[in-house]
Structures are given as C-alpha cells and as structure tokens.
Amino acid sequence: MRGLLGIGVLIAGLGVTPAGSADMAATEVTPVEIIADDIIASDIAADDIVAGTVVNLFSVYADPLIPVAAIQTTFDVVPGKAIRLAVYDSEEAFLENARAKHQAPVDARGLAVLPLAGLEPGEYAFAVYLDLNGDGKLNRGKFLGRPKEPVAFSNGAKAKLRKPRYDEAKVTVEPGSVVVITLND
Template sequence: MAAIAAASAGSALADSAPAPDPFAKFAADGSVVLAVQAPFAAQGGDVRLSVYDKPETFLEMAAIKHHGPVNDDGVALITLNGLEAGEYAFVAYFDANGDGKLNRSVLGVPTEPLIFSNDIKPKLRKPTFDETKVDVAPGAVVVLTMPD
C-alpha cells in the first residue's frame, strides 16, 4: 500500500507514542524518498520508478524516471532530490529480467510486478492521475509495497 510513512506510522506502543518509522532515517532535507518494498526480490534486482506531476501526461510522459537496487531486506530506496511540494503519482515495477523496460504479454498486461501509488489495482482500465496522486513535501518518505 502506498502511504506517506510519517502519516502511516500508525500502531501505538504501550505509552501511546507513535511507532518509529523504519524509513524516516533515509529522508534527507529537501528530498523525497520512495521506499519500494519488494520482499520477493530480496536476492537483488532493480526497481524502476516513474513520477508524474500532471493528469495530462499521466502514464504517457513521466516528469522523472529513476531506478534503484533492491537491498537484502527487499526494499529499493530511491531518493528524488529537488522534488517540490505538490501532488504526484508514482508507478514502480520490479525489472525481473534487467532489460530496463516493463514487459507485457501479447494482450498488453504487465508480466513484471507493478505498483501504483495509493495501492490502486485497476482491472479493466488504466488508473487515473486522481486515483494515484499523493501529496508530498520535501523530507517525506513515500512507501509503495509491491504485490507478491
């Protein structure tokens, strides 16, 4: 599920203090960190990320493209420097074969694990920017969790 980690630290400890955010230490001043959880990929590989900033270009022309390796914990930490506060939609996929592109079946269905922000899982249509947009600000950590 996509969430801004600071807002989803959710569960309370015995003294009602918020649970520590495991990704907060990676947020740097002025940058946004995407923590893409891909537990099935703990043996390595790359996560590819597209960032969209407008409904008109959503899924057509990314404002930013980035990638990062999956660490031993099954998490790819991708730092986006200079991302201004605003609404963004994030799309990430695990590049299972390392070819740098999202592979699809003959029907156009992605064959590599894919996640949209807000955990949107479209069935018979593409998701919209409004469904996937997330408010972010510098210093935020956005967590995306890929399905198995």
Template sequence: MNALPLVSLLLGSLALGSAVPAAPPAAPATETVTVVVSSLASTSSIVKLNFYNSPDKFLKDGQMAIRMVVRPDGKSTLSIPVALAPGEWAVALSQDLNNNDKLDKNFLGIPTEPFAFSNNVKPRLSAPRFEECKFTVTGPGQVVTINDWNDF
C-alpha cells in the same frame, strides 16, 4: 577630434560598469520525500520509479517528470529519498525481472513483470488514473509506502 572616440569609449565603459548583473533564476523549492518500497519480487533486479506531477502526462511514454532506477543489492525493501517540488505527485514502479530494460507485456498488453503505484492502487481492467495514485507534497519528512505489487 581625437577626443571623441575616447569619450565614447569612456561613456560606454561607464554604462557597462553600472549595469547590475541579473540574478540567476531561483531553483524551485523541493522537499525530500522518502519512498519505501517493500515486497520486491527479486532482490537483484532493478526497480524503475517514474514520478509524474501532471494528470495529462500520467503513464504516458517518456512524459515522467523524474525517473529513478534503483538496484536492490540483495534487499527486499528499499528506502529511496527523492527531492520533489510541493504539489501533487504520483509514482509508477516496475521491476525488470529479466533485466532487458523494459516492462514486458503479454499479447493483450498486460504487464508480465511486477508493477505498482503510489497509494497501492491495484488496477483491474485499465490503467489507474492520476487522481487515484496522487499524493501531495506539503513539507519535509513525508513518506510514501508502496508494498502492494501487481503481478499477473
């Protein structure tokens, strides 16, 4: 009678010991893309880069896949490496000239601080579409150059 609990304990231990631990989920493969930003309006004000990988989230508040904040530290050109998964991406940038941590806008909702988009898209009457700004990450060594700022 006393052997039954001992046998149960041994069989339970064997079952636990034979279980194969699950492998941790593999991280999605990424490629380093270098974003080169030039012609900054200020060499001291922060630059915010918002990366989007979905057309339905593009330019929607808080919907970016990645946000980076970079201080120019006296430079007018920045070279920023970022790890992106292969696929379609778009980046929207702004420079916070008065360092109030937001993109200031006028009474019509038009930004009053410099902003830019991948592919150097310059919107006129409305925000650009993801399709206009997108670039495709396909492999290592890719460079995205942004040098045409919108400043109203």
C-alpha cells in the same frame, strides 16, 4: 513481520528539519540506508498501512532537502534486479510515454534505496515496477498489453480492466512526507 509488507515504497524528507531537532545540522543526518534497516526491523503489518498513506515518520533519517524512496521486497528477488520508479505531476502526463527515470538495484536484503533530488512539494502519482529481466522496460503480454512484471501505483490505485487514472493514484507530498506503496508479486 517483513513478509507482511509486500514491497513498500517510502518517499521521505522534503525540505524541513523535524520539530525538536534544531540542533541537528544538515551534515549530521543519518544515511538513507538506515531508513531501510528501520523498515525491515519495524513490526508494521501491511494491514496497518492504508495504501498511499502520507505520514511524517522517517523524515528524521533523511537529508531534509532530498526525498528518498526506500523499497522493501518480501518475495524472492535476485540481488541486483532493478526497482524502477516513475513520478508524474499531472493528469496529462500520467502513464503517457511512461519512463521510469529513477532506479536502484535490490540488495541481498531485498532493499532498494532511490534518492529523488529535485522533487518539490505538491501532488504526484507514482508508478513502480520490478524489472525482472533487466531490459530497462516494463514488459507486457500480447493479450491486452497487461504487465508481465510486478507493478504498483501510489494511493492503492489498481489496474483492473483499465489503467488507473491520475486522480486515483495522486498523493500530496509535503515537507517530511513518507508515501507508502505496496507491490505484491
């Protein structure tokens, strides 16, 4: 079912140990790569995931103190291409002087894992793009400045005739949350 997910961005773990795991020490957490393997192995279809849904699903795998973004691609991507992620915490900052400060290469399985150390619980909007040409910036066309590289926003916000607004893209991130964003080619 990998082909049904588009690119799913999952932000996991935010500071609590899941219920029932009191005996699990912080040093005994499963590596974040296991999250990515579980995403590929899952039978979750894109139609079963509401864009921007926040669920407590994969937090048991992540270091409970460090959020993680695991990105799965379903279209052909040359390994090594970078997934770039920007995190916004206010309407004033959203998409202004946009800089994707988090990045990770896509591996041969079509996965990228991004640890997001320092992200506190709260409301955020996420923007993600696939840097196809490796120049470190989102390339835009000359007409209306529309992106030439695949982009997506949290909460299923769409860029149609205008940029999405912060209130359309914001999601609440709490301890143990997973935020899912789907990016289509």
